[in-house]
Amino acid sequence: MKKGDKIELDITGYAYEGKGISKIDFETEDSEKDNLNKFVVFVNGSYPGDKVKASIKKKKSRYAEAIVDEILVPSPHRIEAKCNYFNYCGGCKAQDLNYETQLKYKEEQVREVFEKLGGFSDFESLPIFASEKIFFYRNKMEFSFADKRWLTPDELNNDKIENRNFALGLHIPRIFDKVLDIEECWLQSEASNKILNFTREFFRKRDVSIYSTKTHEGFLRNLIIKTAHHTNDLMVNLVTSSENEELLKEFSDQIIAQIPEITTVINNVNLKKSQTAIGDFEKVYFGEGFIFDVIGGFKFRISANSFFQTNTLQAENLYETAKEFADLKGDEIIYDLYSGAGTISIFVSKNAKMVFGFESVDPAVADAKVNAEINNIKNVRFFTANLDKSFLSIIKEKNTPKPDLIIADPPRSGMNPKTVSDILTLKPKKIVYVSCNPSTQARDIKVLIENGYKLIKSRAVDMFPHTYHIENVALLEII
Numbered sequence: 001m002k003k004g005d006k007i008e009l010d011i012t013g014y015a016y017e018g019k020g021i022s023k024i025d026f027e028t029e030d031s032e033k034d035n036l037n038k039f040v041v042f043v044n045g046s047y048p049g050d051k052v053k054a055s056i057k058k059k060k061s062r063y064a065e066a067i068v069d070e071i072l073v074p075s076p077h078r079i080e081a082k083c084n085y086f087n088y089c090g091g092c093k094a095q096d097l098n099y100e101t102q103l104k105y106k107e108e109q110v111r112e113v114f115e116k117l118g119g120f121s122d123f124e125s126l127p128i129f130a131s132e133k134i135f136f137y138r139n140k141m142e143f144s145f146a147d148k149r150w151l152t153p154d155e156l157n158n159d160k161i162e163n164r165n166f167a168l169g170l171h172i173p174r175i176f177d178k179v180l181d182i183e184e185c186w187l188q189s190e191a192s193n194k195i196l197n198f199t200r201e202f203f204r205k206r207d208v209s210i211y212s213t214k215t216h217e218g219f220l221r222n223l224i225i226k227t228a229h230h231t232n233d234l235m236v237n238l239v240t241s242s243e244n245e246e247l248l249k250e251f252s253d254q255i256i257a258q259i260p261e262i263t264t265v266i267n268n269v270n271l272k273k274s275q276t277a278i279g280d281f282e283k284v285y286f287g288e289g290f291i292f293d294v295i296g297g298f299k300f301r302i303s304a305n306s307f308f309q310t311n312t313l314q315a316e317n318l319y320e321t322a323k324e325f326a327d328l329k330g331d332e333i334i335y336d337l338y339s340g341a342g343t344i345s346i347f348v349s350k351n352a353k354m355v356f357g358f359e360s361v362d363p364a365v366a367d368a369k370v371n372a373e374i375n376n377i378k379n380v381r382f383f384t385a386n387l388d389k390s391f392l393s394i395i396k397e398k399n400t401p402k403p404d405l406i407i408a409d410p411p412r413s414g415m416n417p418k419t420v421s422d423i424l425t426l427k428p429k430k431i432v433y434v435s436c437n438p439s440t441q442a443r444d445i446k447v448l449i450e451n452g453y454k455l456i457k458s459r460a461v462d463m464f465p466h467t468y469h470i471e472n473v474a475l476l477e478i479i
């Protein structure tokens with residue numbers, strides 16, 4: 001087998017990050033004489049039960065990577081994808097797989113990562129929590145402007161397609177300088193699609209320049225839309241490379257007139273070369289500059305740049321799972337690490353003595369403090385802290401009591417080794433680890449287990465239907 005070969009494969013397994021697995025008998029270069037090994041092919045775009053014709057893209061001694069050219073026999077779990085951009089966008093890679101099977105694979109993947117990567121065997125693995133909404137579930141969408149539009153094969157051959165140098169939509173996998181123009185996305189709301197299309201037309205008609213990642217010149221960078229599920233709040237946040245008050249005022253006035261559901265319009269100005277959608281400063285053109293939403297009966301203020309769980313309805317089930325795992329008696333001191341806008345701290349506050357939240361992003365900490373205030377919660381405190389550097393020193397400086405329970409909800413990269421070591425110094429009786437990446441979660445849990453903790457149980461909560469992303473909650477107790 002070599003790169004470029006086309007072969008027929010039966011898909012029998014499903015790997016983390018949404019690739020089908022085919023195992024074939026193959027004598028590898030380093031296998032012992034007469035010892036036949038299973039050679040693994042990871043096949044992008046396939047599911048267990050498929051028989052496919054695939055092209056080999058990469059070949060190593062024990063495995064290969066391939067992409068599907070043709071589905072010869074489809075898996076019985078395949079369904080028709082709803083989205084027009086399904087084959088290109090990559091955002092909802094599993095939209096052509098029925099939801100029940102998506103859930104089954106996610107559940108199996110967490111178990112596999114925990115067993116194989118972590119070596120954990122003796123723990124309770126609870127059934128995955130399904131998402132009630134599987135379309136229009138996101139409360140935040142981040143679109144990009146690009147001066148190169150990525151065209152689908154049909155569009156490439158269509159002479160009538162204009163505007164090849166102006167796109168507002170989503171990046172397709174592995175292509176960073178071009179953007180697929182999106183007119184209808186199934187992830188957010190109908191109003192979000194209206195905002196997206198209005199914004200594209202508004203700036204295209206005026207021939208406004210687009211920021212180029214190569215020359216670092218141009219004005220338009222991103223469009224971020226935030227929607228509340230329980231209130232009618234709707235935020236439009238335009239990210240640009242500089243200020244242009246006159247143009248932004250006109251944009252704001254016109255978009256509000258056209259889409260009256262919008263409650264706030266903001267301009268984030270990002271002066272940096274890096275492609276983050278977070279501005280160095282922001283200017284509010286309409287409304288309050290933030291939106292409010294509700295989780296578990298608590299009201300939360302959400303700014304343009306503070307983290308908020310993207311599936312609001314399912315966030316309640318995620319936090320409920322974390323609270324259930326914590327099994328609070330009411331007298332606990334809790335540390336909420338990576339506390340964002342304070343949502344978990346506030347959610348568990350009624351069942352604890354005191355909760356201390358630690359978070360590195362200033363606007364998120366400011367939101368957390370406001371959130372405690374508007375919910376009239378008196379037993380929470382929030383600190384700005386980069387946990388990779390200054391966790392124990394802040395605890396010492398603020399003289400906070402030792403925690404009985406630590407809830408940690410880090411970003412995809414997991415916890416910094418120093419943070420894990422600081423947790424071990426603090427020795428809480430329980431740790432509830434919420435993660436959007438079971439691999440880094442397993443890596444960190446392994447260190448905790450090697451240093452006196454036991455993994456008790458784990459439960460995945462599906463926050464991201466149709467994607468391969470998995471959210472997982474784990475409970476550890478000190479031995």
Ligand SMILES: C[S@@+](CC[C@H](N)C(=O)[O-])C[C@H]1O[C@@H](n2cnc3c(N)ncnc32)[C@H](O)[C@@H]1O
Nearest residue numbers: 307309338339340359360386387388409410411
């Ligand atoms: C997955 S979010 C969780 C937020 C919150 N627990 C929630 O449920 O909305 C991770 C948070 O960690 C914060 N963060 C990332 N690195 C950090 C660090 N080194 N120290 C403190 N906070 C950090 C991010 O700003 C973000 O708010």
